[in-house]
Amino acid sequence: MGKMAILKEFWGFLKVRKKWWITPIVIVLLLLGALIVLTESSAVAPFIYTLF
DSSP states (O other), X not given: XXXXXXXXXXXXXXXXXXXXXXXXXXXXXXXXXXXXXXXXXXXTHHHHHTTO
């Protein structure tokens, strides 16, 4: 099962169940995860930690 299959299944879930309020939560969690991964070993990390 690939990444695209998970996205397709999630999209189908949203369409059938009408759970559109979940979408912003998932997007924010993905952005925070990407921020953590990208700034893990950079010089910007101390400035990111002050935001939280």
